[in-house]
Amino acid sequence: VQSFTFCASSHPITYLGATPIFIDSEPNSWNMDPELLEKAILDRKSKTGKYPKAIVPVALYGMPYDCDKIMAISDKYGIPVIEDAAEGCGSRWKGQVLGTFGKFGVLSFNGNKMITTSGGGALICRDAESKNNIMWYATQARDAYPYYQHTAIGYNYRMSNICAGIGRGQMTILNDHIEHHKHVQTLYKALLKDVEGIVLHEAPSADYDSNYWLCTITLDESLKIRGQENAYKEVIRTAVGGAAGVIHMVDNPTTDCQPNENVEALRVFMFSKKIEARPVWKPMHKQPVYKNAPAYVNGVSEALFKVGICLPAGPYVTDEDVRYIVDCIKEAIVK
């Protein structure tokens, strides 16, 4: 599984009692590095005698992974791909929609995604048999008797019909949302083009058609941001994004792997301007909870974590908002 991601990509592996093996990213797409993937597959085989059970690439912030290379490795070793396209709903690789390359594709309809059913998502299957099998497991695995008989442990994981109804309505505006996110990205590009020390993350080539779920920038280490000297001085009492008020208190304002001080200062400055900007995902191989999981790294995701920040891009972000956001970024920079 790609290391540079939200924990929802790797936790299901852990829930199943399996061990996630983390693969670092390529610098251009920020997604799973195919070379490292192959190295990891061969190394696992030599160390454990077994190949990994699945390959889970992630469309980070909507950006496609290199489907050609990852699918070629999948075919070569006979290891199925499960695409985590949770953030990449409607993104395309060489014109083909993400989620349709692997054995399965996963989409998220969480409240913050391209479209929402308040929570939940969808699994893209290639055939009716796997769909039936999966829906059977998702519906407590009931056998065909007039009473409740179970020959497998199932789950209560299916989407409610109320949420599905909302989803059907949301499907009608999906293309508008994708267009909007792409438009916001184009506007950020135009407005940030002369800002020294800031780089907007963009598709490496025309093969990568991102939905730009979130627009992300990286800050040069040498860029000075107002209030930088006060970054990480105080313990924060809330989790990123509020997490519905549910958090685990900490007593230390710092960890051994965190965004640079100028990134934290920019986040704080933006917040004072009523703009929510968040650090990019902290790689899973740097998470204390996964400290014992095998990881195949090249330093890319850790380096991006230190310099990256996500900017608002949702359907309510207007052109005027983007101008205001970029003006605030410029104001935050110490000349």
Ligand SMILES: Cc1ncc(COP(=O)(O)O)c(C=O)c1O
């Ligand atoms: C990369 C990634 N995978 C999986 C998920 C899980 O989606 P959900 O929140 O619908 O469980 C999310 C986001 O929430 C995500 O960002």
